[in-house]
Amino acid sequence: MSIELKGITKKFGALVANDSIDLKVARGEIHAILGENGAGKSTLMNIVYGLVNADSGKVLVEDKEVIINEPADALKYGIGMVHQHFMLIPVFTVAENIALGREQSKGGFLSLDEIKKKIKLLAEEFKFDIDPDSLIENLPVGVQQRVEIIKALIYDAKVLILDEPTAVLTPQETDELLSIMRTLKSKGTSIIFITHKLREVQDVADKITIIRLGKVVNTVASNTSQEELASMMVGRQVDLAPNKTEVKPGKIILDINNLSVSNSLGRKIIDSLSLQVRAGEILAIAGVQGNGQSELARAIVNLEDHVSGSIKLDQKEILGITVQDSLRAGIAYIPESRELDGLISSFSIVENLILDVHDISPAAKKGRLNPDYINDNSAKLVNEFDIRAQSIFDPASSLSGGNKQKVVLARELSREVKLVVASQPTRGLDVGSIEFVYEKLLAERSANRAILLLSSELDEVLELADRIAVIYKGEIVGEVGSDVSREKLGLMMAGIK
Amino acid sequence: MSQLNALQKRRQSGVVTMAILLVIFTFIFYVTSSRVEPVIYSFYLGDEWKLISEWEIGSKSGVMIFLIFALIGVTISFIQFKNNKKITLGSLMFGFGSIMAFLSWAAAGKFIPLTGLLQAAVLLAVPLIFGSMAGLLCEKSGVINIAIEGQLLFSAFVSAVVASLSQNLILGLISAPIAGALVSWILAYFSIKFQVDQVILGFVINVLVLGLTNFFYTVLLVPYESTWNAAGSFSAIPIPVLSKIPVIGPILFNQTIIVYLMYLIVTVIQIALFKSKWGLRTRAVGELPIAADSVGIDVNKLRFRNVLIAGAVAGVGGAVFTIGAVGVFSQSMTAGAGFIALACLIFGKWSPKGAFIAALFFGFTNSLQSNLSIAGVPIPSEFMLMIPYIATIIAVSGLIGRVRAPAADGIPYLRGTK
Numbered sequence: 001m002s003i004e005l006k007g008i009t010k011k012f013g014a015l016v017a018n019d020s021i022d023l024k025v026a027r028g029e030i031h032a033i034l035g036e037n038g039a040g041k042s043t044l045m046n047i048v049y050g051l052v053n054a055d056s057g058k059v060l061v062e063d064k065e066v067i068i069n070e071p072a073d074a075l076k077y078g079i080g081m082v083h084q085h086f087m088l089i090p091v092f093t094v095a096e097n098i099a100l101g102r103e104q105s106k107g108g109f110l111s112l113d114e115i116k117k118k119i120k121l122l123a124e125e126f127k128f129d130i131d132p133d134s135l136i137e138n139l140p141v142g143v144q145q146r147v148e149i150i151k152a153l154i155y156d157a158k159v160l161i162l163d164e165p166t167a168v169l170t171p172q173e174t175d176e177l178l179s180i181m182r183t184l185k186s187k188g189t190s191i192i193f194i195t196h197k198l199r200e201v202q203d204v205a206d207k208i209t210i211i212r213l214g215k216v217v218n219t220v221a222s223n224t225s226q227e228e229l230a231s232m233m234v235g236r237q238v239d240l241a242p243n244k245t246e247v248k249p250g251k252i253i254l255d256i257n258n259l260s261v262s263n264s265l266g267r268k269i270i271d272s273l274s275l276q277v278r279a280g281e282i283l284a285i286a287g288v289q290g291n292g293q294s295e296l297a298r299a300i301v302n303l304e305d306h307v308s309g310s311i312k313l314d315q316k317e318i319l320g321i322t323v324q325d326s327l328r329a330g331i332a333y334i335p336e337s338r339e340l341d342g343l344i345s346s347f348s349i350v351e352n353l354i355l356d357v358h359d360i361s362p363a364a365k366k367g368r369l370n371p372d373y374i375n376d377n378s379a380k381l382v383n384e385f386d387i388r389a390q391s392i393f394d395p396a397s398s399l400s401g402g403n404k405q406k407v408v409l410a411r412e413l414s415r416e417v418k419l420v421v422a423s424q425p426t427r428g429l430d431v432g433s434i435e436f437v438y439e440k441l442l443a444e445r446s447a448n449r450a451i452l453l454l455s456s457e458l459d460e461v462l463e464l465a466d467r468i469a470v471i472y473k474g475e476i477v478g479e480v481g482s483d484v485s486r487e488k489l490g491l492m493m494a495g496i497k
Numbered sequence: 498m499s500q501l502n503a504l505q506k507r508r509q510s511g512v513v514t515m516a517i518l519l520v521i522f523t524f525i526f527y528v529t530s531s532r533v534e535p536v537i538y539s540f541y542l543g544d545e546w547k548l549i550s551e552w553e554i555g556s557k558s559g560v561m562i563f564l565i566f567a568l569i570g571v572t573i574s575f576i577q578f579k580n581n582k583k584i585t586l587g588s589l590m591f592g593f594g595s596i597m598a599f600l601s602w603a604a605a606g607k608f609i610p611l612t613g614l615l616q617a618a619v620l621l622a623v624p625l626i627f628g629s630m631a632g633l634l635c636e637k638s639g640v641i642n643i644a645i646e647g648q649l650l651f652s653a654f655v656s657a658v659v660a661s662l663s664q665n666l667i668l669g670l671i672s673a674p675i676a677g678a679l680v681s682w683i684l685a686y687f688s689i690k691f692q693v694d695q696v697i698l699g700f701v702i703n704v705l706v707l708g709l710t711n712f713f714y715t716v717l718l719v720p721y722e723s724t725w726n727a728a729g730s731f732s733a734i735p736i737p738v739l740s741k742i743p744v745i746g747p748i749l750f751n752q753t754i755i756v757y758l759m760y761l762i763v764t765v766i767q768i769a770l771f772k773s774k775w776g777l778r779t780r781a782v783g784e785l786p787i788a789a790d791s792v793g794i795d796v797n798k799l800r801f802r803n804v805l806i807a808g809a810v811a812g813v814g815g816a817v818f819t820i821g822a823v824g825v826f827s828q829s830m831t832a833g834a835g836f837i838a839l840a841c842l843i844f845g846k847w848s849p850k851g852a853f854i855a856a857l858f859f860g861f862t863n864s865l866q867s868n869l870s871i872a873g874v875p876i877p878s879e880f881m882l883m884i885p886y887i888a889t890i891i892a893v894s895g896l897i898g899r900v901r902a903p904a905a906d907g908i909p910y911l912r913g914t915k
Contacts, residue, residue, distance in 0.1 A: 051791065051912060070912075072793030087788035089781050090904075100781050101792030103774040110773050155792075266504065 001062060001078055001158035001190055002027050003048070008057035010043055017043040019214040020057065025159070025207075030181055030191045032205035032222075034198070034233055037428045038401065040214040041194045042084065045161050048192075049081045050074045061159075075101075080157025082148040084164040090137035095119060097136060098151045115154070122150050126180060141290060142173045149180065160184065161192045166200055170288045171458065171490030178204045196233070198226045234431045242438040242463060245446055249466070250279035252315075253450035254300070254419050259309035261295045261474075269295045270474040272309070277419065277450040282441065284453040284465035284482075288493055292474035293454040294336050297423040300452070301326045301333045314418055327356055330418035332444075334408055334425050336454075338401075342408040345397035349389055350378040352396050353411050377414075385410040386436070402433025409440055420444050420451045426460060438464060458486060508578045515571045515591045522595055523564055526602040532556040534606030540744055542612050544735065544751065548743035559601030567594025600865075607872040614868045615748045615861070622860025623759050623821070624649060624831070627814020628838025629845065629852035630766055631677070634807035635684075636847060637770065638800045639783040641907040643699025644684050646835025647706035648808050652676040652815030654710045657826035658718070660728035660819075669728055669820045670755070670813070677812020678805050680706060685804035689797050692909035707829060714828050730824035731755065755821045758813060767849040779803060783903035786910040796910045811835075840886070847902060 005023040009016070017040045025031040035041045046052040048059060050068045058065050061077045068074050074081070088097050099115045116132040123130045128146045136144060145165060152160055162181070166174045181191055181204055195201060201208055202222055210217040210232045217232045230238050254277040261270040270292045277283045287293055298304045300311060302323050311319040313329055327333065335341035343352050354363045354374055362373045378392045385406045389399060396404060405425070413420070422441060426434045441464065445451055455461050461468055462482055470477045470492040477492045536559055541550035554562075570590030577584045600609060628645045635642035655676035660669025683702055687693040718726040731753040739750040770776040778799055781789040786796045818834075819826050837859055844858075845851025866881035 049791070051787075070793070071791050075793050081791070083791065087785070087791040089784045089788055091784060092777075092781070096777060097788075100777060100789065101794050103777060105774050108773060110777055151792075266506065 003079070003159050003190065003192075004060040004063070005044070005048065006058040006060065008044060008047055008054050008059075010040075010047060010052065010054050016214050018047070018054070018057075021211070021214075021216050023209055023216070023219075025190050025192055027190055028185055028188045029206045030185050030193055030204055032193045032195060032201040032208045033211060034195060034201055034208055034229060035211035036196060036233055036430050038430060039211045039233075041211055042163055044211070045081065045163055045192065045194060048074065049079060049161060075155050078156055078158035079161065080152030080155050080159070081161040082145065082152060082163065082165055084167065086144050086148055088136045088144055088147060091135065093133050093135055094130060094139075094147050095132035097147065098132075098154055102155070118154055119150060122153055126150075126183065141168045141288070142170075145169070145177070153184075157189065159190045159192065161194070163194045164196075165193070166195065166197060167456075168289050170493045171486060172494050173288075174200065198229050201229065202226065238431055242435075242442055244442060244464075247280040247445055247448070249281040250448055252276050253279050253313065254452060255310075255312040255315070256300075257310040257312075259296075259299060259307065259311060261292070261299050261304050262306040263295075264305070266306075268474060270299065273471075273474065273476055275469055275476060277452050279418075279450050280445055280448045281466040282445055282451040282453055282464050284455060284461040284468045285471050286458065286461045286465075286468050286489060286493060287456065287471035289456045291471050293456070293471060294423060295474075296471070297333070297336065297421050297452075297454050300419075300421050301331055324356075327415070330416055332412035332415065332417045332420045334405075334412055334420070334422040336423040336427070338404045338408050343396045343404055346395055348393045348395055349382065349387065349399070349407055350374060350392050352407050353378050353381055353414075356411060356415065381410040381414060385440075400430075402429050402436070405429060405433060405437060409437070413440065413444065417444070417449055420449055421454075422451065423454045424456065425453070426455075426457065458489065462486075462489075505578070505581065508574075508584050511584055511588065512571065512574050512578050515574060515588065518595065519564070519567055519571055519591070522567070522598060526560045526598050527557065527564060530557060530560065530602055532602060532605035536601050536604045536606070537608045539608065539610045540612050542610075542616075542747045545741045545743050545746045554601070556601055556605035560598045563594045563598035563601060565594075567591045567598065570594055596865075603869060603874045603876060604872060607874065609868065609872065612744055612747055614864050615744075616751075617867070618857065618861040618864035619748055619752065619756065620822070620860070621863045622856040623756055624814040624817045624834050625838045625841050625856035625859055626759055626763060626853055627817070628811055628835050629841040629856055630762060630849065631807040631811035631814070632839050632842040633766065633770075633847060633849060633852060634779075634803050634810060636842065636906050637783045637903055638779045638803040639786060639903060639905040639908065639910070640684070640688060640800055640804050641695040641699065642684065642804070642807060643696050643839070644680060644702040644706075644835075645811055645838050646831060646833065647699075647703040648677045648680045648811035649815040649818070649835050649838075650703075650710055650829065650831045651680050651706045652812035653818040653830060654713070654815075654826050656812075656816040657728045657819035657824075658713075658725060661725055666729060666731055666820050670731075670816055673816035673820075674809035674812035677810070677815060678808040681804050681808020681811070684808075685801045688909065689801050689804070692911065695907050695909075703835070710826075711828055714826065718826060726825050728820050728824050728826075730820050730822055753821055755813065755817050762810060762813070763849055763853050770849060780903070782910075783905055786905050786908075790910070790912060800910070814838075 003025050005021060007020040007022065008018050009020050010018040021044055033041050043052060047054045048068065050070045050073050053069060059068055060066070066077050095112045095116050098119060099112055104111050104114055119130065119132045130143065130146060130150070136147065165177060169177060178200065181193065184191060193205060205222045207219055208222060208224065208229065209219045210229065212233060212235055257274050259270055259273045260268060262268050273296065275283065285293055285296065295304055299307050302321060307319060309319065310317060313331065318326055318329055339345060357363045358369065363370060382389065382392055387403050387406045387410065389403065396407060399407065420441065425437050429437065441451060453464060465482045467479060468482060468484060469479045470489065472493065472495040477495060478497055533556060535553050535555050538552045539550065540552070541547055567590065570587045573590065574584040574587030577587055628649055631645050631648060632642045652673040656669040656673040659672040660666050680702060684698060688695045688698050733751050733753055736750040740746045770779065778789065778794055782794065782796050782799050790796050818830050841852045841855040841859060844855035845853065862881060862884045866878045869876065869881065870878040
C-alpha cells in the first residue's frame with residue numbers, strides 16, 4: 001500500500017514541530033526518516049497514526065485522501081505502528097495485549113483461542129520464539145518488540161511505522177530486525193523507519209528523507225554517503241570524532257568490589273560486580289539498555305536501597321553514606337534522566353545550579369540564601385557552559401534538552417570533583433550539544449579525573465572510552481580496549497564472552 | 498542459610514509474627530487467665546434444620562482447643578514457607594483459632610449467639626461490599642474514587658425519600674443506583690473532562706453530599722416525617738432448602754433481596770473483569786491508557802462509563818442503610834462506610850474476591866464488637882472497632898503480599914501526553 005503526506009503542519013505553541021512536510025512512500029518500500037532528536041520525526045508519525053492531530057495537511061492512502069483523527073482510523077486504513085515506548089501492558093499476556101481492541105467473545109466471554117492461533121502462525125512465519133501465554137513483563141525487550149510487530153501485522157498493517165526501533169536492541173538484534181524488515185518488504189508491506197542511526201539507514205532503506213527542524217531537507221537514495229547524510233541531518237559539516245589527548249592514567253579513584261544491587265521485589269539487578277576507574281581515564285560501561293547500568297550509576301551515589309559489597313572513592317568506603325555526602329566526597333553525577341533526576345523543572349536555572357550546595361557557604365549564610373553570590377555564580381556558569389536562556393531566572397522547563405544538560409553539567413562539575421559518573425549523557429541531545437558534552441567529559445579526563453561513562457550508544461563508547469567494560473544482566477561480561485571491533489562488542493552485549 | 502527473596506522474606510515475617518502472637522495469646526488467654534465459667538455458643542436460630550443448638554465449654558478448655566488449632570495453623574504455615582508455597586491456609590487457621598480463643602476467654606460465663614453474630618456480620622458487610630465494588634470499577638479503569646461515601650449517603654437518602662413518597666420499596670430500590678450514578682457523574686465529568694484532581698474532587702463531593710442531605714433532612718424529613726421519611730424496609734426472603742442448612746443457611750440465605758443482589762453483582766464483576774472484553778479493556782485502561790488508545794479504544798469514554806456504573810453499584814449499597822435495614826434516613830448515617838469500603842478494596846488487593854472477603858472480615862469484627870458489648874464483656878468496644886483498621890495498615894504495609902494498585906490509577910488521560 002502506498003501512503004503520501006502533503007503539507008503536514010503541526011505547531012505546539014510557538015514551536016513548529018512539522019512545517020508543511022511532504023512525504024511519499026511506495027508499496028513495498030522501506031523509507032527511512034532520518035533526523036536528529038527533536039527534528040519532528042515522532043510528531044509526524046504520531047500524526048499519521050492519529051495520536052496527534054495536524055493543524056493542516058493531508059494524508060493520502062493509495063492516492064485517496066483519508067481523515068485520521070485517532071488510532072482507530074489509522075488501523076482501519078491499514079497503518080500500524082511500533083512505538084519507541086512499547087504500547088504493551090506489562091501485566092497482560094502476549095495474547096491479551098494483541099487481542100486488546102479487537103477482542104472476540106463467545107457467549108459474552110472473552111475468547112483468545114483464535115488470536116493465539118494467529119500469533120503462533122505469524123511467529124512461525126517469521127521464526128519468532130513467542131509463547132502467547134507469557135506475561136509481557138517477563139519478556140526481554142527484543143521479544144517485546146517482536147510482540148509489537150506481530151500486533152501490527154495481525155491488525156493487517158499494510159504500512160508499518162517503526163519509531164526508533166533499534167534504540168533498545170543489541171547490534172545482533174538490530175541485524176535481525178533489519179532482516180525482518182526485508183522479509184516484510186518482500187511481502188509487500190511498506191515500512192516507514194524512523195531513526196537517527198546512519199548505518200542502519202544505509203543498510204536497509206530504499207529511500208531516505210532527512211528532516212531538520214520540522215522541515216524536509218531532502219529525499220535521497222540509500223547510496224548517499226554517511227557524511228552527506230550527517231551534514232544534511234545536522235545542517236553543517238560534522239566531525240563527531242572528538243579530540244582525545246594522551247593522558248596517563250593515575251591512581252585508582254573508584255574501586256568497586258562485589259557490588260550487588262536488588263530491586264524492591266528482591267530481584268538481583270547487579271550481581272557481584274567489580275570494577276576500577278583510574279584518574280585521567282574514561283571507563284565506559286557498554287550494554288543494551290536495562291542491564292543494570294542505571295542501577296550501577298545510582299548505587300555509586302547511594303541512591304539505591306538494597307546494596308551490598310564495597311564502593312571505595314579514593315580509598316575511602318562510601319557505600320551507605322548519604323547522597324549528599326557522596327556528592328560532596330567528590331562525585332559529579334550526571335543522571336540518566338535530566339528532566340526527572342537532574343533538574344527540578346519548575347525551578348529557575350539559578351535555583352537548579354545550587355541544588356547541591358544550597359545549604360552551605362557561600363550559597364547560604366546563617367540559614368539564609370545569599371542571593372548576591374548565587375546570582376553572580378549562576379551568571380558565571382551560564383556563560384562558561386554556554387547555557388542559552390532568556391534569563392537565568394527562567395524555569396529549567398523552558399530550556400531545550402541540550403541546555404538542560406548543560407545546566408546539569410555546570411552544577412555537577414563546579415564542585416570539587418574526583419569522579420564523574422555520566423549516565424547516558426547524550427541521550428536525546430542534538431549534535432551540537434553532544435559535541436559539547438564530549439568536550440566537557442574529555443576536559444575532565446585531561447584534568448585527571450576518573451570518568452565512568454554508562455552509555456548504550458556504541459559509537460559514543462568507542463570514541464570516548466579508554467577501556468570498555470560490557471555489562472549484561474548486571475554482570476561485567478568482559479573488558480576490552482577501545483580498539484575492539486563492533487562485532488565483538490555486539491556479541492558481548494548479548495552476553496556472549 | 499541461602500538468601501531469601503522479598504516474597505519469601507515476607508512469608509517468613511508472616512510466620513514469625515504469627516508465632517509471636519500465638520505466644521502472647523497463650524500467655525494472656527490461658528496461662529494468666531483465671532476465668533473458669535463456661536461459654537455457651539448457640540448455633541440455632543429457629544427456622545433451619547437442627548444439627549446442634551448449643552455448645553457449652555469451659556473457658557480455659559475452649560481457649561486451649563482453639564490455641565492448639567492456631568498452633569496447627571502456624572505449623573502448616575511454617576511447613577509451607579519451607580516448601581516455598583503460599584501460607585494462606587495456615588494463616589486463615591491461625592486467624593480463626595485466635596479469634597475463637599479470644600472469644601472463649603472474653604465471653605466466659607456468657608452466651609454467644611454465633612449464628613446471629615455471623616448473620617449480622619454479613620449484613621454489616623453488605624454496604625462495604627457494594628462500596629468496594631464501586632471503588633474497584635473506578636480504580637481498575639484508572640479513576641480514584643474517594644466519593645464512595647458520598648455515593649452511599651446520597652443514595653441512602655434518595656431511596657428512603659422515594660420509597661416514602663411512593664410507599665413502594667421497589668421504587669426506592671430502583672432510585673438508589675440512579676442517585677449513586679448521579680453523584681458519580683460529577684466525579685466522572687470533572688475528573689475526566691477537566692482533569693480535576695480526583696482525590697480532591699472526591700473529597701469535595703463527599704462534603705457536598707453531606708451538606709445537601711443534612712439540609713433536606715432538617716427542612717423536609719424532620720418536619721414532614723410521616724410523608725418524607727417513613728420508607729419501611731425489605732424483609733428477609735428465606736431461600737427454600739438452602740436457608741435450612743444449619744449455621745450457613747440463616748447466615749447466607751435468609752437475607753433481604755439486596756443481599757442476594759450483592760451476591761449477583763460480586764459474581765458478575767469477578768467474572769466480567771477477568772473473562773470479558775469489557776474487563777480486558779477496563780484493566781488495560783487502568784494500566785497503560787496510551788496503549789489502549791493506540792489500538793483504538795476510547796479511553797475516556799470507557800472510564801466515564803465505568804465511573805457511572807460504579808456509582809450505580811454504590812447506590813444499591815446506599816439503599817442498604819435505609820430500606821435495607823432501619824427503614825428511615827438519618828443524618829450522616831453512612832458514618833464513614835465509604836472509606837472503610839476503600840480500605841476493603843486495598844486489603845483485597847484490588848480484586849473483587851479479595852475485597853469481598855475483606856468486607857466480610859470488617860463486618861465480622863463490627864458484629865463481634867456489638868455482640869460482646871451487649872453480652873457485657875469488659876473490653877472497650879472502641880478497641881474492637883480498631884481491629885479492621887489495624888489489619889488494613891498491616892495489609893498495606895505489605896505483610897499479606899504485594900499490594901499493587903493499577904498503574905494508571907488516578908492519572909487523567911490526555912492524548913499526546915503520557
